[in-house]
Amino acid sequence: MKYSMKLSAQTYRMVRSGQQTIVLRLDDEEQRQLQVNDAILCVCPEEGQEPLEARVKALHRFPNFAKLYAALPLLKCGYSQENLAAASPEDQNQFYSQEEQERYGVVGIELRLRHPEGNAKRRASMFLSMVLRHRPQEAGITLDAHGWAGVDQLLQGINRRFPLTEEQLEDIVRTDEKQRYSFNSDKTRIRANQGHSIPVDVELAPCEPPEVLYHGTGEKYQKSILEKGLIPKTRLYVHLSQDVETAKAVGIRHGTPIVFTVQSGQMYRDGFRFYRSVNGVWLTYLVPPAYLKKME
Numbered sequence: 001m002k003y004s005m006k007l008s009a010q011t012y013r014m015v016r017s018g019q020q021t022i023v024l025r026l027d028d029e030e031q032r033q034l035q036v037n038d039a040i041l042c043v044c045p046e047e048g049q050e051p052l053e054a055r056v057k058a059l060h061r062f063p064n065f066a067k068l069y070a071a072l073p074l075l076k077c078g079y080s081q082e083n084l085a086a087a088s089p090e091d092q093n094q095f096y097s098q099e100e101q102e103r104y105g106v107v108g109i110e111l112r113l114r115h116p117e118g119n120a121k122r123r124a125s126m127f128l129s130m131v132l133r134h135r136p137q138e139a140g141i142t143l144d145a146h147g148w149a150g151v152d153q154l155l156q157g158i159n160r161r162f163p164l165t166e167e168q169l170e171d172i173v174r175t176d177e178k179q180r181y182s183f184n185s186d187k188t189r190i191r192a193n194q195g196h197s198i199p200v201d202v203e204l205a206p207c208e209p210p211e212v213l214y215h216g217t218g219e220k221y222q223k224s225i226l227e228k229g230l231i232p233k234t235r236l237y238v239h240l241s242q243d244v245e246t247a248k249a250v251g252i253r254h255g256t257p258i259v260f261t262v263q264s265g266q267m268y269r270d271g272f273r274f275y276r277s278v279n280g281v282w283l284t285y286l287v288p289p290a291y292l293k294k295m296e
Contacts, residue, residue, distance in 0.1 A: 002039040004051075005109075012044035014078060015111065016052055022077045024068070026096050027061055027107040034059060040111065053114040060108035060256060064101055065089035070296075071257055072108050073248035084245065110252070124162040125172050129180060131158070132192040147191040147200035151183075154190060179279035194277040197234045204275040204283070211265035213240040213282050214295075216247030218254025222294065225260065230287035237275070237283035240264065244295070263291040 005023065007015060014020035025031050034056055042052040062068040066089045079087050092101070131139045132149060139157025143149050151166065158164050173181045173190070183190050194202065215230055215238070230238045240262055241247040251257025267287070268274060275283040 004041045007044045009046040020078045022108045022110045027105040054111040057112040058110040063105050065092045124164050133195045134197045147202050148189040193279045206273045209264040209274040213262040213264040214247035215260045216251030219256040219258050229289045240282040259295045260292045267291050
């Protein structure tokens with residue numbers, strides 16, 4: 001089905017730019033009709049521009065905003081780095097009364113915008129990630145021992161599937177929100193900073209981690225993690241975040257997000273090795289259950 005959703009001018013601009021991907025609402029009768037993949041027109045009379053076409057990517061339902069704020073990444077819910085520290089569930093009281101919140105519950109509606117040009121860039125970026133981290137043969141290239149690929153050869157290989165210029169490749173590297181890629185000094189070679197499933201040495205030196213790190217994942221994996229700990233599975237390392245918000249943003253990719261604290265300082269003192277990638281992701285080979293605790 002297709003629905004219409006009114007947005008404030010600020011929310012409209014943040015959704016349009018991609019900064020906000022989750023819209024917060026009461027989970028009333030209207031919202032309960034929504035299903036994943038339903039089409040939505042996001043309209044803003046104040047802006048006087050064309051509606052934004054989107055689809056429902058996920059529906060995150062909670063009994064109240066306190067639970068929602070604890071679980072979802074607020075940087076995807078309309079907050080910025082500047083006002084994140086002051087974010088509070090009480091911010092929603094200006095829109096919805098406590099009685100309404102208790103009566104209906106609340107929902108985070110996760111949206112996926114329809115941007116034909118943006119989708120083409122996203123497909124090229126996803127292919128780039130696969131080639132540089134998992135399957136370089138898909139572009140007809142090989143990576144050296146440290147994960148580097150020649151830019152000219154890479155572009156030639158990618159262009160068999162997706163039209164991509166050197167300028168567009170540089171734009172993908174520059175604007176990637178997770179800073180997944182790095183060029184060498186003269187931009188003749190490129191590699192992924194971490195996340196490889198193929199054996200490469202990205203030349204990271206062991207270093208001492210903070211006392212506590214965080215790991216975001218989906219709620220469905222909770223039981224397995226508490227039993228077995230964190231293991232890299234198809235990747236070379238377990239990936240850990242330095243702050244809770246980043247961990248939430250990672251977790252939401254896997255469904256309803258949960259966050260584990262990792263006693264990384266104690267692990268380090270017990271002999272476990274840690275590495276820090278160029279883009280700030282902490283890496284280790286595994287995290288046993290004894291060093292993990294689910295955040296409430």
